[in-house]
Amino acid sequence: MSRPTTSAVTRIVKCRNLNVQFRTDNGLLSAVSDLSFSLNAGECLGVVGESGSGKSQTFLGMLGLLADNGTVSGSVTFRDQELLHAPRKILDSLRGNKLSMIFQDSLSALTPTMRIGDQLSEVLVRHKSMSKKEARAKVLEVLEIFGIPDVAQRYRSYPFEMSGGMRQRVMIALATLCRPEVLIADEPTTALDVTVQAQILRLLDGLKRHTRTSIVLITHDLAIVAGLCDRIMIMYAGRAIEFGTVRQIFEHPQHPYTRGLVSSVPNLNSDPEVDLPTVPGQPPSLENLPAGCAFAPRCAQVMERCTSVQPMLRAIKSSDESGYYACHLGDDN
Amino acid sequence: MKDTLLKVENLSVHYRTSGHRRFGGRSPLLKAVSNVSFELDRGETLGIVGETGCGKSSLGKAILQLVPAATGRVIWQDQDLCTLGPAQMRPYRKDLQLIFQDPVSSLNPRMTVGEIIAEPLRVHSPELTATERNIAMLDMMDRVGLLPEMAGRYPNEFSGGQCQRISIARAMILNPGMIVCDEPVSALDVSIQAQICNLLRTLQRDTGVSLIFISHDLSIVRYMCSRILVMYLGKVMETGPGKNFFSRPRHPYSRVLINAVPKVDLDNPAPFLGNVAEGELPSPVDPPSGCVFRTRCVHTTPQCVQETPELETDEAGTLVACHRWRALN
Secondary structure, three states: OOOOOOOOOOEEEEEEEEEEEEEEOOEEEEEEEEEEEEEEOOOEEEEEOOOOOOHHHHHHHHOOOOOOOEEEEEEEEEOOEEOOOOOHHHHHHHEOOOEEEEOOOHHHHOOOOOOHHHHHHHHHHHHHOOOHHHHHHHHHHHHHHOOOOOHHHHOOOOHHHOOHHHHHHHHHHHHHOOOOOEEEEEOOOOOOOHHHHHHHHHHHHHHHHHHOOEEEEEEOOHHHHHHHOOEEEEEEOOEEEEEEEHHHHHHOOOOHHHHHHHHHOOOOOOOOOOOOOOOOOOOOOHHHOOOOOOOHHHOOOOOHHHHOOOOOOEEOOOOOOOEEEOOHHHOOO | OOOEEEEEEEEEEEEEOOOOOOOOOOOOEEEEEEEEEEEEEOOOEEEEEOOOOOOHHHHHHHHOOOOOOOEEEEEEOOEEHHHOOHHHHHHHHOOEEEEOOOOOOOOOOOOOHHHHHHHHHHHHOOOOOHHHHHHHHHHHHHHOOOOHHHHHOOHHHOOHHHHHHHHHHHHHOOOOOEEEEEOOOOOOOHHHHHHHHHHHHHHHHHHOOEEEEEEOOHHHHHHHOOEEEEEEOOEEEEEEEHHHHHHOOOOHHHHHHHHHOOOOOOOOOOOOOOOOOOOOOOOOOOOOOOOOOOOOOOOOOHHHHHOOOOOEEOOOOOEEOOOOHHHHO
16 A cells, blocks of 8 residues: 655644533533644544543534534634534535544444444445445445454344444444545543454554554553554643654653653553652643643642743754643743 | 461352343353452452453452352451351451442442541441541541542542542541452543552552452553452463563463553554454353363464363462463463
């Protein structure tokens, strides 16, 4: 298959000043604030953050899949097509076709009353105008590639009859049937065992290598990101606080939160006699965000301006790898 | 000096499954745990690892007599707990505590945090006055990193990590000999996982409590546990000192588990291509003949299909159930 070329990168998805807000009984809650990033063709972007950091809502908002009380503002373009507030017809022609998403909970993401095969072939009938017969043949072929045993029998199974790992494969098959240009995987392996997780990650790795699909991998597990992704975006309390290549993030993390996150991940090489380094405290509640930097209450290097002024993203200077981070520690003075 | 607190001998747990009744006969038996034996010393942490459905939680519950054992003995300081009735068991419950995976649903939403933490004292130490209970409760809250003013609040006001601190306080307040921790950090965020692991280690250092740490996350198990027990379809595949387990795993399944842990290796960004077990756990209702792991093992021989491997010991004291472990190591 074609290898990545050195020609100029195509920014396939551009997100500018995205805000996602929810109306709640306690007022307006900002899940994502002023987020800008881009996704290059053929790259894998890791989006890392704790629960409530806005990592899922960013992409649900982008695809118009927010809960009823959610609103988005800003701009997200896919190949120069604006996605936010786009007509339903345009979104429907893109979603599941050019832009696909895989969810964490495969049981609730698949239709419980429809056979697996029908759910899959429906996509081809809808987006690729195939006949039911053609679609069935294609679906059987794809399920086989994704390592589903006894495909003819599995074609007739309902989701509840399959194991979690098997369902996750079906969901990846469903999301990639139309050869999407962008695949958003939201915690695709969190509910799975490590052995099955390795199988699924290998599947995603193969997709990235052989089809040049751009992948967004949303996760809280930095170790997964290290193996699969090219670039990482770290989110905290609805904002991107650091961007960088995988090497930049792991070898020279700049933001104190990123540094804490990288060092608090236990791995099979660390010394088990030494206590794990931790990030003290709890992630803030989105209903009650502190002024200034949201990480300030947990930060060991907090300064006066951190509690009043929101730090802006700045380029990392002293490094070969490119990256950005949002912290007052880099202020000139 | 070795001070054995708990001895588990040939413990089995069977469940009668519902449905799939065959021609008027009884429904099939699910052997969740088969013939598991191990010992736990004072102040030690034993890690029980394996995939979903391998029987690790059933084993933990059977030790605490929360599910009945089909065969075998659970000997806690010379007393076989399996022979005790519920009332006779009660005094032992003081010594044997449990922490659950889901910290939020394991706390009563209608009780305040203070009531939750002090409740074990009310049940097991009725001689204490309310003031004494209060003092003990506040002391315990301090030791797990909760502020005194949180005592009057309800669990729904707390995050997952703080709820897990509340569970730990509730388990620790009677100064138990052993706590079974069933996936205590797997529902928590990464930065909180590290806090809770460190807290458990600190409490263990201070009180000498023994821990049975059930987890599927090997990197955390490595950090928490001095000994490891690997289960697959209810059977022990390998058990031994943690250090040896990670440097020289003996059983093919142990190697598969260790290989499956995502590693941060920036110079070799082609991961997940190594020795990954194909397929998934077979049904425990109808396990494979011979060695239960043979359907996913890359080293299977006809002997593995016919004969069930017994646990054999290596020179470092690791027990391994594999016909071919000598040839493969």
